Amino acid sequence: MHWADVLAEELLKKQTKHVLATGITPSGPIHIGNMREILTTDAVYRCLIEKGGDAEFIYICDDYDPLRKVYPHLPSSYQQYVGKPLSEIPCPCGKHTSYADHYLVSFLGSLHTIGVNPRVYRASEMYCRGDYNESIQIALENTTKIRNILETLSGRKMPKDWLPYNVKCETCGRLSTTHPSLYEFPNVEYTCDCGHDGEVDIRKSGQGKLPWRVDWPARWRMLGVTFEPCGKDHATVGGTRETGAKISEEVYRYPPPGLLVYEFILLKGMGAMHSSKGTAVSGEDMLRMTPPEVLRFLIMRNQPNRHIVFDSGLGLLTLVDEYDKEEGVYFGKEAEIKGMKEFKKIYELSQPYHIQKKMPLHLPYRHLVTLNQIAKTWSELKEILMRTGQLPKKLTKEDEEHLRQRAEHVRYWLDTFAPDEVKFEVKETLPDITLTEEQRTMLSIFKGKIPDLSWEPEAIHNAIYELSEQTKIPIKTAFSAIYQILLGQERGPRAGFFLSNLSKQFVLKRVTEAVK
């Protein structure tokens, strides 16, 4: 059974109604780990629905969290906002209503692309609307209990007059610089590093926030959460997962949800992804270079508790090939490979939206890498494919859209992470190169042959071989001459294939210029 089915069945044993939650703080651009949290939840959600469960998928945007520091992606002027809730900090680009919104909007866009559309809650709204008021009061009244749980389980020492409540300073608006000192219903007294001392009435909303370790369990009860994945960073002994479960049970009297721990996604050769460290491959990059169904495939085929190594180089091409292979097997066009388990379920879960009735058109992904460097736009690319008979005459809308999307992803990959060895550029004019005498001879014979040559990969390839024999120059040298006059480099994509995708006139013209 697929892991998502196993989890769904475990949940259904308890009850049929479920609320699956994910919570991600919009403190910066989406990263790959977030993707895993979202997609893991989505997989369980889909399985629950499929098995007749009554499930809801929610996303809680922790936009009331204070800005921790000036992250690498921020201008240094953001120093003044450190400590303020993300929802009350101006947008870095100026187009959104707040800092949090800036990242939330693109995050939700990314989710939509990969086929995830949860119900969105914003912590800032929940706090300001008063949803948390009761939870805050419960927490404050159980200060000793919470304090004991935290000190016992996590082994950390809390300050003497610690309270499970972070006041937002009425003067400077910061959450992280205040020190609550005394709670006497309904007031919390506090001092702030900005010099302001005061007290807030917790019956009024939006005056402060529960610390994370308390906020999490409070929210479970409030929203009826029954399942939530968490990264392994939370899963350590004495970590938030453990203290959260205890606080949920003993303070909020709510059975803690199933807290699935997922492993991190590592980058090949770079280690773990981390939201605040500014890593080499952002989630955005990953989404733009990986087709959505392939990204889902990557998550779905791996058990959540195993780490995944994402290779943004040639490994990406292999991943897409593997996806296509699996697709072929799913539609019965290719034989199943021994040891390929759960391929059916994995394929289904990999689809962002619906499953196609017919198998999508396959074009080798590596080939798209070549074509994308010959054609500049999708319409040019399509024209080449049509002209060379690589596409069926009647191209369905779905297939065209599928190919166009893949072409876009390939293009982004080429612009960013593709290794140099797969890159080339068809030069607009004859590159500044020096050909040997024998190469010139070969090319001039080739020039004579072109007009009558059937412009197909094999024919072209054979013609070059004949030339090599005729002129007695090594085949390598012959190929090299062709790459040099077109690309200005020694090597290139498979010659026959490559040339057939260029127009005959263009090649003839270039060869003519080269032997002048």
Next chain:
RNA sequence: GGGCCUGUAGCUCAGCUAGGUAGAGCAUCUGGCUUUUAACCAGGUGGCCAAGGGUUCGAAUCCCUUCAGGCCCGCCA
């Protein structure tokens, strides 16, 4: 100090949530193909499943111990 993950062919890994003859891709070798961005086709070689113990008629798979590597936590979240 603690937690999680990993250890299966030369390399990358699947198989471990069904205990029942050890799998794939790459590499290598053979044959075919006039042989290029990690070419294609057919076939072959290749494994004490990290080590040890236990459960079992039967263990890569379940349990315990050990070893090695990776990541995370021990500020905040």
